[in-house]
Amino acid sequence: MHNFTFANPVKILFGRDVIGKLAAEAAGSGKKALLVYGGGSIKKNGVYAALTAALAANGVEITEHAGVKPNPVLSHALEGIKKARAAGCDMIIAAGGGSVIDESKTIAAGVKYDGDVWDFFCGKAQPRAALPLFTVLTIPATGSEMNSGCVITNELTRQKYSAGGVVLFPKASALDPETTLTLPRPQIGYGAVDSIAHIIEGYFTTTDRDAAVTDELVHGLARSIISSTDRILADQADYNARASMMWSATLALNGLPTCGYAGTHFINHAIEHALSAIYDIPHGAGLAIVMPAWFRHHLEKDGPARLAQFGKAVFGTPTAEETIKAFETFFKKAGAPVRLAEAGIPAEDIPRIAENAMSLIRLWGMKHEQPEIEKILRNAV
Amino acid sequence: MHNFTFANPVKILFGRDVIGKLAAEAAGSGKKALLVYGGGSIKKNGVYAALTAALAANGVEITEHAGVKPNPVLSHALEGIKKARAAGCDMIIAAGGGSVIDESKTIAAGVKYDGDVWDFFCGKAQPRAALPLFTVLTIPATGSEMNSGCVITNELTRQKYSAGGVVLFPKASALDPETTLTLPRPQIGYGAVDSIAHIIEGYFTTTDRDAAVTDELVHGLARSIISSTDRILADQADYNARASMMWSATLALNGLPTCGYAGTHFINHAIEHALSAIYDIPHGAGLAIVMPAWFRHHLEKDGPARLAQFGKAVFGTPTAEETIKAFETFFKKAGAPVRLAEAGIPAEDIPRIAENAMSLIRLWGMKHEQPEIEKILRNAV
Numbered sequence: 011m012h013n014f015t016f017a018n019p020v021k022i023l024f025g026r027d028v029i030g031k032l033a034a035e036a037a038g039s040g041k042k043a044l045l046v047y048g049g050g051s052i053k054k055n056g057v058y059a060a061l062t063a064a065l066a067a068n069g070v071e072i073t074e075h076a077g078v079k080p081n082p083v084l085s086h087a088l089e090g091i092k093k094a095r096a097a098g099c100d101m102i103i104a105a106g107g108g109s110v111i112d113e114s115k116t117i118a119a120g121v122k123y124d125g126d127v128w129d130f131f132c133g134k135a136q137p138r139a140a141l142p143l144f145t146v147l148t149i150p151a152t153g154s155e156m157n158s159g160c161v162i163t164n165e166l167t168r169q170k171y172s173a174g175g176v177v178l179f180p181k182a183s184a185l186d187p188e189t190t191l192t193l194p195r196p197q198i199g200y201g202a203v204d205s206i207a208h209i210i211e212g213y214f215t216t217t218d219r220d221a222a223v224t225d226e227l228v229h230g231l232a233r234s235i236i237s238s239t240d241r242i243l244a245d246q247a248d249y250n251a252r253a254s255m256m257w258s259a260t261l262a263l264n265g266l267p268t269c270g271y272a273g274t275h276f277i278n279h280a281i282e283h284a285l286s287a288i289y290d291i292p293h294g295a296g297l298a299i300v301m302p303a304w305f306r307h308h309l310e311k312d313g314p315a316r317l318a319q320f321g322k323a324v325f326g327t328p329t330a331e332e333t334i335k336a337f338e339t340f341f342k343k344a345g346a347p348v349r350l351a352e353a354g355i356p357a358e359d360i361p362r363i364a365e366n367a368m369s370l371i372r373l374w375g376m377k378h379e380q381p382e383i384e385k386i387l388r389n390a391v
Numbered sequence: 392m393h394n395f396t397f398a399n400p401v402k403i404l405f406g407r408d409v410i411g412k413l414a415a416e417a418a419g420s421g422k423k424a425l426l427v428y429g430g431g432s433i434k435k436n437g438v439y440a441a442l443t444a445a446l447a448a449n450g451v452e453i454t455e456h457a458g459v460k461p462n463p464v465l466s467h468a469l470e471g472i473k474k475a476r477a478a479g480c481d482m483i484i485a486a487g488g489g490s491v492i493d494e495s496k497t498i499a500a501g502v503k504y505d506g507d508v509w510d511f512f513c514g515k516a517q518p519r520a521a522l523p524l525f526t527v528l529t530i531p532a533t534g535s536e537m538n539s540g541c542v543i544t545n546e547l548t549r550q551k552y553s554a555g556g557v558v559l560f561p562k563a564s565a566l567d568p569e570t571t572l573t574l575p576r577p578q579i580g581y582g583a584v585d586s587i588a589h590i591i592e593g594y595f596t597t598t599d600r601d602a603a604v605t606d607e608l609v610h611g612l613a614r615s616i617i618s619s620t621d622r623i624l625a626d627q628a629d630y631n632a633r634a635s636m637m638w639s640a641t642l643a644l645n646g647l648p649t650c651g652y653a654g655t656h657f658i659n660h661a662i663e664h665a666l667s668a669i670y671d672i673p674h675g676a677g678l679a680i681v682m683p684a685w686f687r688h689h690l691e692k693d694g695p696a697r698l699a700q701f702g703k704a705v706f707g708t709p710t711a712e713e714t715i716k717a718f719e720t721f722f723k724k725a726g727a728p729v730r731l732a733e734a735g736i737p738a739e740d741i742p743r744i745a746e747n748a749m750s751l752i753r754l755w756g757m758k759h760e761q762p763e764i765e766k767i768l769r770n771a772v
Binding site: 011012013014015016017018019020021022023024025026028031187220221222223224226227229230231233234237238249250251253254257258261269270 | 392393394395396397398399400401402403404405406407409412568601602603604605607608610611612614615618619630631632634635638639642650651
């Protein structure tokens with residue numbers, strides 16, 4: 011078990027009708043909020059009405075910044091920074107999924123930074139200050155509501171890059187499983203795939219480890235994500251399954267599932283970011299394509315031990331090969347593509363995708379060369 | 392799944408040689424520390440030397456407060472409060488196990504309170520301020536290093552009561568598994584029993600729940616505690632087993648394993664506190680006696696479902712009865728007594744023990760009457 015530091019100060023308000031509590035928390039931090047959201051689903055599911063009423067009741071004025079895209083783009087974040095400055099906002103409130111929260115983090119740090127906010131994503135600078143951020147989560151998937159990272163796509167350069175820093179932790183996040191009851195089926199599935207992807211990156215990064223407690227947490231969260239998704243797909247009104255899924259997805263990327271694993275890398279994410287940066291496909295769809303391909307590569311390179319251990323504990327599969335098949339079966343059941351062609355991506359594009367991924371792999375300090383990435387992608391043909 | 396709030400701001404510095412990092416964190420909070428420890432084991436295992444050197448290197452002056460007892464007593468905490476005030480300490484540094492950390496929390500809150508610090512334990516007041524607290528953990532067991540509670544025994548009234556409040560969270564805790572390599576065998580065993588007790592209280596409190604994710608975390612932590620203890624008993628120098636045990640014990644009472652369970656009660660702890668308040672037996676020993684007795688009562692009152700579920704996931708046992716036997720087998724293997732007589736406690740004392748427990752049960756707002764507690768204790772004859 012390797013040395014680690016764990017610190018996660020986010021206050022989680024979980025369950026039915028917690029939006030009022032979040033508004034009260036926010037009112038302790040400021041009086042003028044930039045309210046960030048996406049395409050308007052929060053107006054259909056009641057979150058917008060409940061949140062704006064609760065903020066008004068707590069004396070918080072809002073300036074709206076709507077229209078965040080599923081793969082949030084730099085230009086829209088820059089607009090948000092301008093708006094927040096112009097209105098003199100002293101906090102950010104994000105209402106939506108991971109994309110909304112990630113763009114909100116970008117805005118929160120950008121308002122406090124004199125340079126170009128993209129500096130935080132391309133490694134030129136680290137965020138040292140940010141406006142306080144509060145979130146109302148409506149899509150269980152990215153874990154952004156309880157971590158200090160965010161991902162933004164630069165449309166000009168076709169780069170989907172990430173930034174992070176302790177100032178980006180939300181102060182508090184409201185997780186009401188009822189807000190997820192109206193999620194479209196694809197988002198249920200892609201969220202499940204994304205959460206599984208977060209759980210497996212650290213677990214499979216190195217073979218040099220012996221961290222039984224963290225292995226147990228990873229297995230338990232994976233089982234919970236899979237069984238909750240099965241229940242939700244069978245009965246979309248199952249509140250307790252929605253609740254288990256929501257909390258599992260949050261825990262999957264809050265720092266706990268990698269404690270004691272040395273050198274956690276995000277190789278599947280690095281390759282996927284290239285896919286969604288180039289083709290603008292959903293992050294979960296890209297991950298469902300990359301993971302089985304990467305698992306085959308891992309099996310060849312590092313042997314069957316880790317895949318077999320995970321499969322035995324999570325799927326009840328007897329071998330590493332069967333474990334990879336079980337992942338694919340789950341991804342397909344979730345409605346995700348598991349091959350490039352199923353997302354309309356031609357095999358001829360592999361060198362271009364690998365080249366895009368390589369810039370991120372270098373930035374994140376991973377030791378892979380382009381031929382290896384192309385080889386992994388060919389497993390997805 | 393019931394509503395919950397989760398917030399735990401403690402920074403964990405985990406692994407080999409993290410004491411220097413803790414001293415640096417502490418130096419950010421003040422310049423004069425009250426250093427609280429127990430019977431001197433930290434002088435044998437190198438913690439005292441490493442910690443005092445690191446504090447000196449970071450410019451932190453110390454005033455020593457040694458001699459904390461295994462069931463820490465109010466009179467010694469009151470002395471600590473006086474010492475800290477007299478020396479003008481601006482923080483507390485605890486080096487030891489749960490008893491040292493609990494007394495340190497009492498001192499940290501007491502220094503900032505004009506009244507009698509016992510007010511916090513008997514329900515007369517809530518701690519609203521405390522000196523910043525830093526801990527160096529040397530015994531995995533109580534979880535106090537990552538939570539906001541503490542337990543103190545009032546020797547005059549023979550009451551072992553608890554206090555809590557967000558101001559009591561340590562700022563940072565250093566967990567170096569190497570400091571546990573020299574633990575005497577009984578403390579290994581009692582620590583394991585205590586951790587198991589923390590894991591099961593919420594899980595078994597009510598039958599009205601459906602929180603698959605938290606069930607998975609509880610099962611996983613229980614398996615990790617049991618398998619790590621088995622490894623440690625087989626090879627006391629097994630660093631990775633020590634590490635998994637240490638982190639499991641911390642997570643067992645940091646708030647996570649009860650998320651979504653309604654109305655978590657600490658009935659086993661309430662009865663045990665009476666045992667160790669009256670007979671001054673180790674907390675882990677008392678818990679190993681109480682838990683099987685309470686499980687038999689639970690089986691009779693609430694049926695076999697929950698015990699069977701836990702047993703299947705953790706021990707691989709087929710029935711609730713077999714699960715209770717598996718708990719007992721584990722406690723015995725850990726070197727703990729599982730019947731009152733094995734700790735030299737006569738059955739005739741049962742009414743007196745139950746009466747002592749009742750005052751705590753009432754204080755904690757649990758709905759049990761003395762005849763029920765006596766009935767549970769008779770299961771331990």
